[in-house]
Amino acid sequence: MLVDHFIAISAELTGFSAEELRATGMAGVYRAVVLERAGAERLGRLEAAVTGAGDGPLGLDEEPERELARAVAHLWYLGTWPGLRVPEDSKAQRLAGEPFVVSSRAYTEGLAWRTFHGNAPGTAAQGHGSWSTAPPAGATRDADAAAPAERR
Amino acid sequence: MSAPEARRWDVIVVGAGFAGSLVAGQLGERGWRVLVLEAGHGAPDAQQGHLDALESYRSAMAKVPNSPYATSGAAPSPDVTDLSGNTDGGFDAGGYFVQRGPLPYASGYLRANGGTGLAWTGLAPRMHPEDFRAGDFGHGRNWPIGYQDLEPYYRAAEREIGVAGDVDEQREAVGLPFPDGYRYPMQAIPRSYLDRVMAQALDGRPVQDPATDGPTRLRVATTPHARNGLPNPAPGAGQPAGGRLCQGHASCVPICPSQAKYTPLRTQARWGPSVTLVTRAVVTRVRIAGNGRAAGVEYQTYHEDAATPAAVSTHSADADLVVLATHAIENAKLLLASGAANSSDQVGRNLMDHPVLLTWGLMPHRIGPYRGPGSTSGLEGFRFGAARARRAPFRIEIGNWGWTWALGPPDGRVAELLRSGGPDGRGLFGAELRRTLGDRIGREFAFQFEMEQDADPANRVTIDPRQRDALGNPRPVLHYDLSDHVKRGIAAAKSVSDQLFALLGAEDHTRFEPGPAWPGYFEYEGRPYAYRGAGHGAGTHVMGDSPATSVVDQWQRCWDHPNLYTVGCGSMPTVATSNPSLTMAALALRSSDEIHRDLLARRRPVSVRGAAGVADPALQGADRP
Ligand SMILES: Cc1cc2nc3c(=O)[nH]c(=O)nc-3n(C[C@H](O)[C@H](O)[C@H](O)COP(=O)(O)OP(=O)(O)OC[C@H]3O[C@@H](n4cnc5c(N)ncnc54)[C@H](O)[C@@H]3O)c2cc1C
Numbered sequence: 001m002l003v004d005h006f007i008a009i010s011a012e013l014t015g016f017s018a019e020e021l022r023a024t025g026m027a028g029v030y031r032a033v034v035l036e037r038a039g040a041e042r043l044g045r046l047e048a049a050v051t052g053a054g055d056g057p058l059g060l061d062e063e064p065e066r067e068l069a070r071a072v073a074h075l076w077y078l079g080t081w082p083g084l085r086v087p088e089d090s091k092a093q094r095l096a097g098e099p100f101v102v103s104s105r106a107y108t109e110g111l112a113w114r115t116f117h118g119n120a121p122g123t124a125a126q127g128h129g130s131w132s133t134a135p136p137a138g139a140t141r142d143a144d145a146a147a148p149a150e151r152r
Numbered sequence: 153m154s155a156p157e158a159r160r161w162d163v164i165v166v167g168a169g170f171a172g173s174l175v176a177g178q179l180g181e182r183g184w185r186v187l188v189l190e191a192g193h194g195a196p197d198a199q200q201g202h203l204d205a206l207e208s209y210r211s212a213m214a215k216v217p218n219s220p221y222a223t224s225g226a227a228p229s230p231d232v233t234d235l236s237g238n239t240d241g242g243f244d245a246g247g248y249f250v251q252r253g254p255l256p257y258a259s260g261y262l263r264a265n266g267g268t269g270l271a272w273t274g275l276a277p278r279m280h281p282e283d284f285r286a287g288d289f290g291h292g293r294n295w296p297i298g299y300q301d302l303e304p305y306y307r308a309a310e311r312e313i314g315v316a317g318d319v320d321e322q323r324e325a326v327g328l329p330f331p332d333g334y335r336y337p338m339q340a341i342p343r344s345y346l347d348r349v350m351a352q353a354l355d356g357r358p359v360q361d362p363a364t365d366g367p368t369r370l371r372v373a374t375t376p377h378a379r380n381g382l383p384n385p386a387p388g389a390g391q392p393a394g395g396r397l398c399q400g401h402a403s404c405v406p407i408c409p410s411q412a413k414y415t416p417l418r419t420q421a422r423w424g425p426s427v428t429l430v431t432r433a434v435v436t437r438v439r440i441a442g443n444g445r446a447a448g449v450e451y452q453t454y455h456e457d458a459a460t461p462a463a464v465s466t467h468s469a470d471a472d473l474v475v476l477a478t479h480a481i482e483n484a485k486l487l488l489a490s491g492a493a494n495s496s497d498q499v500g501r502n503l504m505d506h507p508v509l510l511t512w513g514l515m516p517h518r519i520g521p522y523r524g525p526g527s528t529s530g531l532e533g534f535r536f537g538a539a540r541a542r543r544a545p546f547r548i549e550i551g552n553w554g555w556t557w558a559l560g561p562p563d564g565r566v567a568e569l570l571r572s573g574g575p576d577g578r579g580l581f582g583a584e585l586r587r588t589l590g591d592r593i594g595r596e597f598a599f600q601f602e603m604e605q606d607a608d609p610a611n612r613v614t615i616d617p618r619q620r621d622a623l624g625n626p627r628p629v630l631h632y633d634l635s636d637h638v639k640r641g642i643a644a645a646k647s648v649s650d651q652l653f654a655l656l657g658a659e660d661h662t663r664f665e666p667g668p669a670w671p672g673y674f675e676y677e678g679r680p681y682a683y684r685g686a687g688h689g690a691g692t693h694v695m696g697d698s699p700a701t702s703v704v705d706q707w708q709r710c711w712d713h714p715n716l717y718t719v720g721c722g723s724m725p726t727v728a729t730s731n732p733s734l735t736m737a738a739l740a741l742r743s744s745d746e747i748h749r750d751l752l753a754r755r756r757p758v759s760v761r762g763a764a765g766v767a768d769p770a771l772q773g774a775d776r777p
């Protein structure tokens with residue numbers, strides 16, 4: 001499915017797993033935003049560049065791809081479309097530049113907060129006094145998961 | 153309800169914000185017929201209005217204090233986004249204010265039903281007894297009343313707005329006198345994890361303030377809040393004043409989803425039937441009669457957002473007594489536009505705020521920022537004492553929402569890493585992006601140094617017939633600057649900050665440079681600094697003990713007009729170092745008692761009036777705790 005493809009490259013770009021991304025319920029909406037603002041062709045080139053890179057470093061040498069990659073990650077991390085400087089597709093040209101919050105739901109699902117096991121301000125009741133306790137230890141563990149587990 | 157014009161009111165209250173809602177409630181409770189005229193929009197259904205505001209906030213690009221609320225060009229609100237710094241120093245001001253001073257007045261306020269009291273943070277500390285005598289230290293003015301005059305009203309205000317706090321801690325760490333056995337209505341809001349880490353590193357440690365001879369010992373003390381904590385079971389304490397328990401949404405500014413934070417809408421919900429509210433009613437003038445008494449007000453109503461002259465109609469209403477409660481700057485503007493209350497030439501002068509020095513950095517370990525209220529504790533040791541004569545005193549708030557106030561929400565940090573992070577400086581992606589952001593944002597914290605600004609007559613609000621808003625009403629023209637006394641305080645605060653960072657082993661990321669983000673940039677003794685505005689506008693209708701040097705008397709009654717009261721932080725002769733609204737609320741409750749006495753005196757001239765200074769048994773409501 002096309003959304004699966006979008007989720008796959010989004011996982012590469014954001015560092016969140018496909019399951020984590022899917023669970024936000026935002027993938028379809030974000031893909032539609034990218035198609036509308038950047039055009040199918042440009043998204044296709046980004047998908048090809050990221051997928052083609054295999055296990056190596058992301059194949060983002062060209063600036064238009066890199067810019068769109070940043071925009072896609074930005075979208076997932078903050079729920080906000082940051083705008084593009086170098087729109088190519090003529091139909092998308094008018095829309096590409098304008099930054100906007102996709103929706104209040106998108107704001108709520110922003111991944112930036114999840115990187116430290118937090119929540120976007122004004123979106124989650126957490127229990128009276130919950131802020132007095134140490135932040136979840138898992139935050140440190142899964143963030144460091146890539147390397148140290150084996151080395152020990 | 154008959155049309156407001158068709159009848160004569162006992163009292164007209166102008167402004168349904170923090171102070172006006174309290175006064176109207178107090179007078180309504182005693183049966184007076186009160187007309188409240190509010191310039192901004194009001195939601196017909198309070199709960200729906202709250203949900204709409206929440207939705208607006210979550211989907212706003214810039215989550216600034218006014219972002220959740222519907223405002224109108226017919227009654228414009230100044231916004232923090234109106235200001236921008238220039239890269240070579242100096243600043244540009246767009247929007248509602250006309251700024252003509254060397255430095256910007258950097259605070260906004262909100263003109264909507266509920267006023268700035270919708271968007272406020274909700275920190276509710278008392279002033280210290282010494283704060284009422286700042287003039288004795290050679291800077292600013294003395295109050296005509298002291299802490300003891302206000303103390304019963306502090307208790308009444310703490311009950312009315314619902315304050316959570318720890319009396320013993322306030323007594324020990326701040327030196328506040330409380331009556332024996334007094335308890336705040338609710339237990340202290342739990343301190344943040346950051347506060348706990350700080351207390352461990354800082355409590356009992358000395359720092360050297362350049363203005364003092366000996367060291368100052370640090371102590372992390374919790375702050376009283378106007379948000380719901382657990383009810384205090386101790387005798388004499390009240391019950392939570394409505395809304396739910398604070399559950400850490402971390403968005404008190406600008407909107408609390410669970411309505412745990414006090415807003416004036418809570419007081420409005422308790423208004424009795426004799427209080428009538430009219431929204432979208434912009435008062436333009438107080439009418440002063442030949443005998444010097446206020447006869448009533450003139451106002452404009454407008455339809456929805458169409459601020460076109462065609463949609464506006466003008467009205468007039470009469471009352472025995474008029475109360476202006478439109479916020480410090482608007483109150484001064486209204487008095488000036490009415491040619492009222494200014495025999496002292498002090499109307500609009502002495503404009504004060506809390507200039508805030510922010511310092512920010514990364515703690516050595518993750519502390520879980522962006523959870524709970526914006527600040528739950530402070531360092532109180534720099535607010536009092538002889539050093540006050542040498543530099544502006546300050547209160548230190550421990551900032552729990554990362555770098556939001558200093559640099560904006562994490563969005564900026566995300567964008568920066570995407571743009572220029574990574575080894576090649578071309579952007580970071582994937583697992584490395586996730587890990588780096590978690591590590592950095594998870595360690596963000598800030599200190600907020602709130603400086604007392606001394607009353608300077610040259611800092612002022614004026615009006616200029618050429619500067620008008622969409623309805624043709626004058627825009628506030630501001631002249632604002634920081635005195636050397638304040639700048640010395642800011643320099644001392646920065647030095648204290650450096651020592652705090654060292655004690656914490658924290659990475660200091662504080663950096664001030666001229667540019668768009670820092671309209672309040674300045675240099676002092678060769679060093680760069682910048683301030684933000686705390687939103688604590690004060691001093692513009694200053695209270696005093698003489699009509700020659702002040703605008704209002706100790707009851708916030710205009711010296712020049714016996715039935716015109718002007719209430720709010722504008723009456724404060726010193727803004728002190730505490731967040732001012734609890735003191736403003738206490739003053740409003742105290743004035744309500746006097747207004748009640750004034751009204752009774754006019755109806756039944758001699759018999760009911762109590763002896764001066766003695767609480768009249770007829771005055772239910774005063775001195776309640
Ligand atoms: C971001 C922010 C955070 C804050 N945090 C704190 C805090 O933690 N602690 C604290 O103590 N203080 C805080 N404050 C300050 C606090 O909000 C103010 O002190 C308080 O709201 C002032 O009350 P007021 O009644 O004078 O004005 P407001 O609450 O602003 O009410 C004034 C009302 O008058 C109306 N009005 C204006 N002009 C007219 C007119 N011509 N005709 C009719 N009506 C009119 C307005 O629409 C408004 O409803 C904060 C302020 C800001 C901006």
Ligand code: SF4
Nearest residue numbers: 398399401402404408
């Ligand atoms: S922390 Fe959350 S629940 Fe508590 S007052 Fe602030 S916004 Fe409301």
